[in-house]
Every structure is written in structure tokens, then in C-alpha cells.
Amino acid sequence: MSYPWQNISPKDAFRARQTNLISDVDRKILTQLYQPIIGPQAFSLYLTLLAEIPQESYWSKELLHTELLALSNSGIQEFYQARVKLEGIGLLKTFLVNEPEKQYLYELQQPLSSYAFFSDDLMGLLLYEKVGERKYRELQQRFSRQVRDLKNAENITKSFLDVFSFSESAFTEQARMRQNDNTLLGDNAASLPVIENDSFDFSFFRQLLNKQFVKRESITKELEHTITILYTLYGCDELQMAQFILEAADIESGKVDGETLKNIVSAAYEQRHSNRLEVKDKVTQSIQLAKDTEKGREQKLIQARFSSEEISFIKACEQLTPHQFLTSIKKQKGGIVTASETQLLRTLMEKADFKPGVLNVLTHYVLVILNNPHLSKAYVEAIANDWLQDGVDSPEKALAKAKQFAGEMKAKAEKRAASRTTAKNYGKTVARKKENLPDWAKEEHKSVVETPLTPETQQKLNERIKKLKSSGKAGDE
Numbered sequence: 001m002s003y004p005w006q007n008i009s010p011k012d013a014f015r016a017r018q019t020n021l022i023s024d025v026d027r028k029i030l031t032q033l034y035q036p037i038i039g040p041q042a043f044s045l046y047l048t049l050l051a052e053i054p055q056e057s058y059w060s061k062e063l064l065h066t067e068l069l070a071l072s073n074s075g076i077q078e079f080y081q082a083r084v085k086l087e088g089i090g091l092l093k094t095f096l097v098n099e100p101e102k103q104y105l106y107e108l109q110q111p112l113s114s115y116a117f118f119s120d121d122l123m124g125l126l127l128y129e130k131v132g133e134r135k136y137r138e139l140q141q142r143f144s145r146q147v148r149d150l151k152n153a154e155n156i157t158k159s160f161l162d163v164f165s166f167s168e169s170a171f172t173e174q175a176r177m178r179q180n181d182n183t184l185l186g187d188n189a190a191s192l193p194v195i196e197n198d199s200f201d202f203s204f205f206r207q208l209l210n211k212q213f214v215k216r217e218s219i220t221k222e223l224e225h226t227i228t229i230l231y232t233l234y235g236c237d238e239l240q241m242a243q244f245i246l247e248a249a250d251i252e253s254g255k256v257d258g259e260t261l262k263n264i265v266s267a268a269y270e271q272r273h274s275n276r277l278e279v280k281d282k283v284t285q286s287i288q289l290a291k292d293t294e295k296g297r298e299q300k301l302i303q304a305r306f307s308s309e310e311i312s313f314i315k316a317c318e319q320l321t322p323h324q325f326l327t328s329i330k331k332q333k334g335g336i337v338t339a340s341e342t343q344l345l346r347t348l349m350e351k352a353d354f355k356p357g358v359l360n361v362l363t364h365y366v367l368v369i370l371n372n373p374h375l376s377k378a379y380v381e382a383i384a385n386d387w388l389q390d391g392v393d394s395p396e397k398a399l400a401k402a403k404q405f406a407g408e409m410k411a412k413a414e415k416r417a418a419s420r421t422t423a424k425n426y427g428k429t430v431a432r433k434k435e436n437l438p439d440w441a442k443e444e445h446k447s448v449v450e451t452p453l454t455p456e457t458q459q460k461l462n463e464r465i466k467k468l469k470s471s472g473k474a475g476d477e
Contacts, residue, residue, distance in 0.1 A: 005080035114143035361398035
């Protein structure tokens with residue numbers, strides 16, 4: 001499963017900067033108006049980044065994300081969710097620098113003034129839906145000032161020229177000094193959230209109002225902006241919005257009041273749903289969707305008889321980039337990633353459209369299973385070509401293919417080993433073959449032991465020898 005924060009490492013460096021000085025009034029606005037919308041974690045992240053910027057400077061020193069995570073007592077996921085909330089609400093701009101080294105730049109934006117906040121349809125509606133009508137009115141009152149009636153008072157304020165004088169030459173010199181490349185604090189206006197909408201059909205919407213009493217000129221750009229926000233927050237389609245416009249329009253003048261329209265739409269939503277609008281950030285929704293999808297996918301892997309270790313391996317292959325995966329393996333083997341290996345991975349991803357997870361399984365197969373010292377271009381491309389032709393487009397398919405390869409290679413190796421053993425044994429049999437021996441040759445050689453004769457036996461033997469000799473002489477005669 002791929003998560004949006006997986007490309008952020010705790011070891012990545014960052015610097016923070018502020019474009020405008022953040023005053024005590026800004027902090028009150030952040031606390032009471034922004035915090036209900038963005039939540040405590042995003043609010044804390046803003047203040048933590050701001051605290052890293054020294055008062056005498058507008059840039060923080062270079063820090064690592066691991067330090068920021070420690071200060072906020074959060075993980076990468078929580079940090080990322082808080083960061084994108086700040087970005088979405090207009091309080092933070094994020095830049096990524098890759099050369100000469102990877103570094104994030106976090107540019108803190110000044111919050112809107114209380115007047116601009118309550119004047120903006122989106123910000124006002126978001127706050128209203130978060131805190132409710134009573135608290136919303138209370139906050140409005142808190143950030144309002146009482147206007148004193150001065151119609152009976154005389155304005156006796158002095159003008160600039162009544163108080164100051166200056167020479168034309170000094171004015172010219174000062175104008176020349178202003179022409180520099182430095183960017184002064186305060187030149188950046190506070191940022192409003194940007195809502196891009198291309199699904200609400202304003203052309204069809206206007207056609208619905210053509211035959212009604214609403215004047216065409218009353219649908220101003222400002223009212224279109226309000227309609228876009230209401231459509232985004234409450235999901236009102238063109239037919240519903242046309243009906244709301246008719247309710248909000250003045251019958252006599254045909255003009256539409258934006259505040260009345262917002263109240264009508266909000267009340268209609270609450271009446272239909274019996275609860276207040278729940279504003280969810282898309283990151284949280286996408287994470288939950290990914291988790292649900294991953295849970296179903298894991299069940300399929302289990303049904304496909306992948307072991308728990310193999311499922312963990314598949315997930316690891318999906319979470320790491322090919323370069324990170326290769327670097328990890330090379331580090332474990334005590335080697336280094338070569339330029340040719342990096343280029344090979346890039347080529348396979350760009351030209352062959354290999355998915356990172358599939359490429360990681362291939363890398364593991366070549367370097368770990370086959371125990372090759374490096375990724376050989378010809379060999380890896382041959383495997384990649386085979387996988388592409390077989391439609392290998394996921395890590396689990398790649399793992400199944402790698403297991404098949406390994407099984408085939410093992411079978412071939414065992415067959416070759418068996419053949420060599422048979423040939424070796426045959427050679428030994430031929431070399432040691434013996435002719436069949438007669439029975440007598442098979443008996444073991446026994447030593448003859450001489451036993452002395454007894455006197456009686458010796459006397460009988462002498463007598464027999466004597467007789468033999470006597471008979472031999474008689475024959476000669």
C-alpha cells in the first residue's frame with residue numbers, strides 16, 4: 001500500500017521561514033478562529049515551526065524532521081496530516097529542493113485578519129459548522145469593535161504636511177535607495193484557501209433561472225464564489241441551488257443576498273441530516289480508503305496461500321522506492337550501489353513502465369535468492385522482458401514468478417548433480433572392476449605353523465622311510 005507521506009524521511013532536512021511578522025493578534029486569530037477548523041495537531045505544528053525561527057532572523061537553521069517529530073511527539077503520518085491541513089487552509093507553503101541535497105522549505109503564512117476571515121464565505125462557513133451558531137456569534141463579537149457615533153464631533157487631526165517637511169533632493173535619494181532587490185516583510189498578503197471547481201455547471205444553472213424573477217446581474221462573481229463554496233461543502237446540485245436562490249432572492253428587486261443564501265442552505269442541510277456538517281480532510285479519507293482496500297487485498301493474498309512472511313515482504317516492496325530497496329540490500333551485503341545499477345532501475349521504470357514493487361521483487365531475486373553481487377544489465381533485462389510478456393504487474397505476481405524461477409533452477413541443479421554423481425560412480429565401478437577368482441583364490445592365505453613330532457611318531461616315520469629306501473634298492477637290483 002502506498003501512503004502519501006512515505007517519501008518523507010525523519011532524516012530529511014528542512015528550514016522554516018516567516019514572510020510576515022506574526023503578532024499577538026495573529027496568535028489570537030490562529031487560536032480562536034483557525035484551530036477549530038484545522039485541529040490541535042496542525043495548530044501545534046504551526047507554532048512549533050514558528051518557534052524555530054529566531055526573533056532576530058526570519059529563517060530557522062537547518063534541522064532534521066526527526067527533531068520536529070520529537071518536539072511535537074508525533075510520527076510521520078500525524079506530521080504529514082497536520083502539514084497538509086496547514087497548506088490547505090492557507091497557513092503554509094511547502095517547497096522541496098533536491099539539489100545539492102534534499103531539503104524541505106516550510107514558509108509560514110500570516111493568518112487572515114479577523115475582518116477578512118469573517119468576510120470570506122468559506123472560512124466563515126467552516127468555522128460556523130465546527131463551533132455552532134452561538135459560539136460563532138460570540139467569536140464575531142469578540143473580534144468586533146464598537147463604532148462610536150462621531151457626527152457631533154469635529155475632526156481636528158493634523159495632516160502630514162502640517163507636521164512634517166522634507167527636501168526634494170532627500171526624497172529623490174530615498175527613492176533611489178528603495179530600488180533594491182531585497183524583499184521587505186509584509187509584502188505578502190495573507191493567503192486564502194483555494195477551491196477549484198469545474199463540476200458545477202453555471203451555464204445550466206443560469207438557464208434554470210432565466211424564467212424566474214431573479215435578475216441575471218445579481219449572479220455576480222462574488223455570489224458565484226459563494227455558490228461554489230456551498231456546492232463544495234454541502235453537495236448541492238444545480239437544481240437544488242436554483243431553488244435556494246429563489247428562496248434567498250428579494251421578490252421585488254430580484255436581487256440575491258449572499259448571507260441569506262448561506263443561512264438557507266446550511267439550515268436545509270441540518271434539517272436533512274439532523275446533525276452538523278462534518279468537514280473531513282481528504283488525506284484522512286484517502287488513508288482510510290487505502291486501509292480498507294489493503295485489508296481486502298491481504299485477505300486475497302492469504303487465500304492465494306502466501307505466508308505471513310511473504311505478505312510482509314510484498315508490503316515492504318511496495319513501501320520502498322527501487323533505489324531505497326537496492327541500497328538497503330547492498331548495505332546488508334556490504335556493497336555499494338553503482339551508477340549503472342541506478343540507471344538500469346530508472347530505465348526499467350521509465351521505458352518499461354515497471355511498477356516499483358515489481359522491480360523490488362526482481363532486485364531481491366537477483367541479489368538475494370541468486371546471490372549475485374550486482375545487477376547485471378543483460379541478465380536483469382532478460383528477466384524483466386520475460387515478466388512483462390507474462391503480465392507480471394504486481395509484487396505478488398512477481399514473487400510467484402520468482403518462486404517459480406527458483407524452483408526450476410533448483411530442479412535443474414539437482415538433475416545436474418544427480419547426473420554428475422551417476423557418472424562419477426560409474427567411473428569408480430569401472431576402475432575397480434576385478435576378474436572373478438576361483439574359490440581357492442578367494443580363501444585367505446593362512447600361515448603354516450610347524451608342530452614338533454612325538455618320539456613314537458618320529459620312530460614310526462623313520463621306519464617307514466627305511467622300508468621305502470630298502471624297497472627302492474631292491475627294485476634297482
